[in-house]
Amino acid sequence: MTATRTPPRLALALTVVSLTAALTxxxxxxxDGPSVPPGTExxxxxxxxxxxxxxxxxxxxxxxxxxxxxxxIKQVVEDxxxxxxxxxxxxxxxxxLQAEVLFGKDSAKLxxxxxARISAIAAEIKNQxxxxxxxxxFTDDLGSYAHGRTLSRQRANAVQDxxxxxxxxxxxxxxxxGYSEDYPIASNATxxxxxxxxxxxxxxxxxxx
Numbered sequence: 001m002t003a004t005r006t007p008p009r010l011a012l013a014l015t016v017v018s019l020t021a022a023l024t025x026x027x028x029x030x031x032d033g034p035s036v037p038p039g040t041e042x043x044x045x046x047x048x049x050x051x052x053x054x055x056x057x058x059x060x061x062x063x064x065x066x067x068x069x070x071x072x073i074k075q076v077v078e079d080x081x082x083x084x085x086x087x088x089x090x091x092x093x094x095x096x097l098q099a100e101v102l103f104g105k106d107s108a109k110l111x112x113x114x115x116a117r118i119s120a121i122a123a124e125i126k127n128q129x130x131x132x133x134x135x136x137x138f139t140d141d142l143g144s145y146a147h148g149r150t151l152s153r154q155r156a157n158a159v160q161d162x163x164x165x166x167x168x169x170x171x172x173x174x175x176x177x178g179y180s181e182d183y184p185i186a187s188n189a190t191x192x193x194x195x196x197x198x199x200x201x202x203x204x205x206x207x208x209x
Contacts, residue, residue: 037136037183037201050123074090082196084117093128094203095121096185098195099139099155110162118159121202122166130204134175135160138201140194153178159200 050057059065078085085096102114110118125133137159139153153176160176186193 013043032176037134037179038111088206090204092203093124093206094201095131096199096201097159099198099200100195102200103155106151108151108158110158113193114159115162115186118162118202119166123165125163125167125204128204128206131169131171132173132175133160133163133202133204135163135177136201137178138183138197138199138205139180140197141184141188145180148176148180151178155200159202163202 013205072089072091075088076085077088082099083098087096097117101117102110104111135156136153138158139148139152141148143150156176156178160174164172164174181188181197184197185199186196188194188197
C-alpha cells in the first residue's frame with residue numbers, strides 16, 4: 001500500500017443497465033454470516049442463438065405478452081485516480097473508497113483525510129433521507145483469509161463509527177460486514193487490481209422518507 005494524497009478529480013461517467021439489488025438489512029456491527037453485497041448477485045447466462053423464424057416462438061392464438069418490465073439504470077462515476085467511486089441506480093446509491101485513502105498499510109486506523117471523505121458520504125445520506133445503511137469492507141487475496149476477514153470487518157466498523165458521529169440519528173439502521181478477499185472487483189494478479197479490491201463500500205436506498 002502507498003501513502004495517500006489528494007488527487008485531481010476528473011469525473012468519468014458510464015451508464016450501464018443492471019437489475020435492482022434486493023436489500024436484506026440487519027442492525028449494527030459486522031457478524032459472522034455475510035450477506036451478498038449489492039451488485040454481486042448471479043446474472044442471467046449469455047443468450048443462446050435464436051431462429052426468429054422458428055414457429056415455436058410465435059405466440060399461440062389469443063395469447064398476449066407479459067407486462068413490460070423496467071430495468072434499473074446504473075450510473076458509475078469514478079475519479080481519475082480511482083480512489084473513490086460512486087454508483088447510482090433508481091433504487092440505491094453506493095460509494096466505494098479504496099483502503100489507501102482511509103487507512104495505513106494493514107491498519108484499521110483512519111488517517112487524517114478519511115473523515116472528510118466519510119463526511120461527504122454522510123451528507124449524501126442526509127440528502128437522500130436514508131435510514132438503512134450498509135458498510136462493507138473488502139481486502140485483496142494477500143495474507144490469510146482469516147486475517148483479511150478481521151481487517152475488512154475492523155475497517156468497516158471504523159467507517160461506520162464516523163458515519164454514526166456525523167449523522168447522529170438513532171433512527172438509522174446499519175449493516176456492517178467484512179468480506180476479506182470475497183467479491184473482488186478486479187484481478188488480484190496485479191497490484192493495480194489488488195488496490196481496487198482493498199476498499200470499503202457504503203450503500204443505501206435512494207430517497208427514503
